Amino acid sequence: MKKKKQNFEQGAVVTKPGSSKNYHTGDWRVFRPIIDQSKCIKCYQCWQVCPDAAIRIDKKTERVEIDYDYCKGCLICVKQCPVKCIAKEVEKK
Amino acid sequence: MTKRVIEASHAIAIGAKLTRPDVIPMYPITPQTHVVEDLAQFINNGEMKCAMIDVESEHSAASAFLGSIAAGSRTFTATSSQGLLLMYEVLPIVSGMRLPGVMAVANRAVSAPISIWNDHSDAVSARDQGWIQLWVESSQEALDTVIQGVKISEDKGVMLPLMVCFDGFTLSHVFEQVDVPDQKTVDKFLPKFSLKHKLDIKNPKTFGPIGFPNSYMYFKKQQQDAMITSLDVIKKVNKDFKKSFGRSYGSGLLDLYKMGDADYAVLGMGTLCGTARVTIDKLRKQGKKVGMIKVRSLRPFPEKELQVAVKNLKALAVIDRHISLGQEGPLVTDVRSAIYCNDLTVNGYIAGLGGMDITVKLFEKVFSDLEKGKQNGSWLFD
Ligand code: SF4
Ligand code: SF4
Numbered sequence: 001m002k003k004k005k006q007n008f009e010q011g012a013v014v015t016k017p018g019s020s021k022n023y024h025t026g027d028w029r030v031f032r033p034i035i036d037q038s039k040c041i042k043c044y045q046c047w048q049v050c051p052d053a054a055i056r057i058d059k060k061t062e063r064v065e066i067d068y069d070y071c072k073g074c075l076i077c078v079k080q081c082p083v084k085c086i087a088k089e090v091e092k093k
Numbered sequence: 094m095t096k097r098v099i100e101a102s103h104a105i106a107i108g109a110k111l112t113r114p115d116v117i118p119m120y121p122i123t124p125q126t127h128v129v130e131d132l133a134q135f136i137n138n139g140e141m142k143c144a145m146i147d148v149e150s151e152h153s154a155a156s157a158f159l160g161s162i163a164a165g166s167r168t169f170t171a172t173s174s175q176g177l178l179l180m181y182e183v184l185p186i187v188s189g190m191r192l193p194g195v196m197a198v199a200n201r202a203v204s205a206p207i208s209i210w211n212d213h214s215d216a217v218s219a220r221d222q223g224w225i226q227l228w229v230e231s232s233q234e235a236l237d238t239v240i241q242g243v244k245i246s247e248d249k250g251v252m253l254p255l256m257v258c259f260d261g262f263t264l265s266h267v268f269e270q271v272d273v274p275d276q277k278t279v280d281k282f283l284p285k286f287s288l289k290h291k292l293d294i295k296n297p298k299t300f301g302p303i304g305f306p307n308s309y310m311y312f313k314k315q316q317q318d319a320m321i322t323s324l325d326v327i328k329k330v331n332k333d334f335k336k337s338f339g340r341s342y343g344s345g346l347l348d349l350y351k352m353g354d355a356d357y358a359v360l361g362m363g364t365l366c367g368t369a370r371v372t373i374d375k376l377r378k379q380g381k382k383v384g385m386i387k388v389r390s391l392r393p394f395p396e397k398e399l400q401v402a403v404k405n406l407k408a409l410a411v412i413d414r415h416i417s418l419g420q421e422g423p424l425v426t427d428v429r430s431a432i433y434c435n436d437l438t439v440n441g442y443i444a445g446l447g448g449m450d451i452t453v454k455l456f457e458k459v460f461s462d463l464e465k466g467k468q469n470g471s472w473l474f475d
Contacts, residue, residue, distance in 0.1 A: 008312065011190040011191035011192070011290070011312075013190075013298055014298060014299035014302050017297045017298070019299065
């Protein structure tokens with residue numbers, strides 16, 4: 001756990017919304033999902049099931065993209081993809 | 094102020110009404126039921142403007158208590174025995190979130206065997222959950238302590254929930270004369286309810302977040318600091334209460350009876366202190382120098398004050414109405430730890446479990462044990 005400057009507000013209240021943005025759940029990842037864009041049929045099922053909302057749809061290209069800052073590597077997307085175009089790789093750090 | 098003859102349950106309900114709570118989530122359980130009934134009646138009669146939430150269990154009562162305070166409402170509830178045990182999961186969340194509010198606990202034994210009668214096992218076993226606990230002896234003290242409790246709990250240096258513990262049946266169902274304070278004086282005595290942070294959709298904040306290993310312990314330290322601060326706040330509120338209402342209870346933390354020249358003393362909580370007073374009066378007539386220490390505040394525990402109170406004693410008997418099975422009564426453990434340096438004989442007695450009477454005869458036996466120099470206590474069967 002990285003050391004951050006902490007604010008010990010009474011009762012542990014977090015006084016400003018959006019603080020979860022500071023927690024990069026991507027740090028937890030053991031496996032990295034990688035989308036093969038050439039096979040992707042843009043069904044967006046992976047986007048629907050990602051528990052961390054780490055998959056985004058690019059409005060221009062209509063492609064799905066993984067935000068590796070927040071993708072925790074649960075591989076639910078890999079399991080869900082109907083054309084099996086998301087591969088998993090061991091995360092190298 | 095009006096004098097009335099009422100039971101402690103009614104006194105508690107009147108006390109709660111006088112503090113003008115906005116919300117009361119409640120689930121009835123013997124022997125607390127009269128408190129719920131009385132408050133429901135006040136609301137129904139239009140004597141009280143307050144939202145009563147009929148919940149489906151004590152776990153929900155405690156959860157609604159938590160949520161309602163977090164939303165910025167003064168909130169009151171009451172429970173007993175198994176009900177308090179069902180609330181247990183929520184108790185440290187209320188205190189950890191630093192939400193102030195008062196809950197009355199009509200003390201009753203816990204199952205098994207099933208017992209609806211009085212002892213202190215319910216609240217005493219919840220003493221580590223971050224709530225201030227004030228224990229009362231009479232109906233008057235019960236009413237007054239609800240009012241004091243609101244002020245202590247909401248003090249900005251404290252901000253902790255508080256239990257007013259009163260003996261089930263032995264006090265809850267006993268009729269006594271009670272001075273009922275008038276609303277105006279109570280309104281003057283209590284500040285308006287206010288929180289630094291409350292649930293507010295216009296100004297969103299996160300309540301009850303995760304505390305990682307690098308922060309959790311700091312929050313526990315803050316709670317402990319608040320508990321230590323509350324020692325002085327309890328004393329001050331007790332003093333201020335006297336100025337406004339003409340009554341107070343010892344220092345607020347301890348209430349001493351004939352301790353000035355006492356050689357031997359008993360220490361306890363709740364109604365058994367009344368029986369101790371009667372015994373002491375009787376023994377004093379026989380020339381015996383005996384006294385009593387009533388612990389009013391179990392949490393925070395008034396260590397320093399206790400050290401002074403026992404200074405001139407030859408021996409002390411602690412009466413526990415609860416046992417930490419496999420050890421001894423928790424009260425005697427606390428007392429021994431507090432006065433370790435006083436080099437005093439402290440005998441621990443277990444008494445009054447599951448409603449067994451604690452009589453003058455039993456106290457006479459305890460005092461005679463002390464006089465004879467007995468070095469250990471025992472179980473007192475009536
Ligand atoms: S591995 Fe899990 S967290 Fe990462 S993109 Fe896939 S579903 Fe989302
Ligand atoms: S589930 Fe597979 S095919 Fe569907 S959008 Fe995601 S990557 Fe493309």
